[in-house]
Amino acid sequence: MSENVLLEDFNTILDSELDVSKFTHQNIFITGATGLIGSLLVKFLLYANIQQDLNITVYAMIRNLKKANKIFADYLDDQHLKFVVAHLGENDLELDAHLDYVIHPAAVTQSKMMVSDPVGTIKTAVNGTEEILRFAVKHQVKAMVYVSSMEVYGQFNSEAKVTEKDLGFIDLTSARSCYPESKRMCELLCTAYSDEYGLNVKIARLAQTFGAGVLTTENRVFAQFARSVIQGEDIVLHTEGKSEGNYVYTADATKALLFLLLNGETKQAYNVSNEDNHMTIREMAEMVVREFGQDGEKVVVDIPKENMGYAPDTHMWLDNSKLRSLGWKPTKNMILSYKSLIDWMK
Template sequence: MQSILMQDFEELLHSELDLEPFRGKIFFVTGATGLVGSLVLRFLAYANEQLDLDLKLLALVRNKEKAQRLYAKYKTAPLKFVVTELGHSDLHLSEKVDYVIHAAAVTGSKQMIADPVGTIRTALWGTDEVLQEAVRNNAEAMVYLSSMEVYGQPVVTGQTTEKDLGYVDLTNIRSSYPEGKRMSELMCNSYAEQYGLRVMSARLAQVFGAGVLPGENRVFAQFARSAMNGENIVLHTTGQSEGNYVYATDAIKAILILLQKGETRQAYNVANEDSHMTIKAMAEMVMDNFGISGAQVVIDIPKENMGYAPDVKMWLSSQKLQQLGWRPTVNLKDSYARLIQWLQEKK
């Protein structure tokens, strides 16, 4: 039986995404052992095998052994590891690249508050290194993976568009992440203006689904595992923050469409507008649909600082991206169904 991830990839092959313009191209993807970066590379390897696209894939990793384990099933793929750590000015690609996807970033909330300086340096210096390589290679296009956290606390009452930047508290050390993303977007736009690089920013909602990596412990994975194990879902906040989500392969599709059709110096929200609810409501939805009788949602707020983002009321609009022809296809309930199937396959 075909795995749920391969089913996702097969659906993506038959979606509105046109892969023919990528034939014979070389992709450079940073953050290749992270969730989004690895899914982009795994899909491109699958598409290359199915459609004989003659792609070459360069994957930037810090730990080659970890990368080899992750990509063990893709040994015949045209995949080459670039082993380095961004932010140390030693990135130099040995071959020309056509497309760049910059997915590397600090993503753990505890790390953001334990090492805010490192979080900022990785964002700024790492992005600068990648941009330099994109310019040196005269890349056709680059997509920077930003975040919905750049909006901070939006001031709009309706849907949040790409122009609705809100307030970020610079006294909060956790702001090292959203402010680093904001500045990195500006750096991308500055390279576009000064050097003529075609670069876009993808402001991702929370991405999850089949293909999540071993050890994933973000809230969506915690909810799914609790339901699978017949346990209570435990919230460490009151759960009033509004979540915005997008299924993993819908996010991959968006990134690849942006490489083809995105307008330089522009940001695009990548979110399924229908997958929007408070964290508490999402926990209850997971429990109702995938939990066992008797289990419930429990609120247990720890005394220690867990590094969670501040509560936010925000509903992302994806209309700008949809104008390029992108359509999300997997709703929140089905996202969890596919995620749980993937986790069960990996047991």
């Protein structure tokens, strides 16, 4: 059942505004291939190959071969999948092959790591991204997409929708700021590499991404909510849930990154979000219980004493009109996104 949900998503992308035929006979390098975004990009491109005979070769950068073999178990016999084992930021990335495109989603994404190892988080982001930018220049790629985050905006308390030109406050006395501030620095590195070396690099500021394809190890709040209702348990919030979330469905994000590779403007940043998928964490929890609860589950608030590394409350609504103006369209609202997520997780 779960694989079917993913294949339905992939077919939707193939029938969409993304002209995947433009990647015919191209070599595409993807970092963080065992993460959520990276794994979906790899699987989609291999699926597109089979459906449309595109002859795309995917170079999947991974750290752990055992983990990669598990995630890509169904694709290991595919001659178009090549694993590249390297450790981001440690300058051990070597590849003797022609490349056409690079997508760079690899990053530290666990909040707990951001507060327990802020130095490592910064080094992985900044040193790792510079390594990939150098690599892209060396291979003279046609285009690169750097996967940034909506966290670059910092904290907002504005009623207006947030466009790519806006920047909020980041508290530099908080170790948790290692993530958004290093993402800002990575975006600036992209600009610098474009100006100095002529690299055609575009930036995707991703909203929180979830849906079919999430990994079994996923523990972010959306996965916890889904797991709770699948198991018939109350949803427990570890904050008041006042922070406003901006979300985008996994297949819509996958499509957006490939779409930007082909259509995005050099040095430009684009919000990748679904404006209809905007609500507080509390509202999301209540929606999940209402729509998918089985037997009287409810939302419970239980705030722990220790620092869990959660991002500070923010009130921000991401404007996606810049990406939509290129022709990209999101497809799934929150209820449909959760339906697919729950079907996949079951």
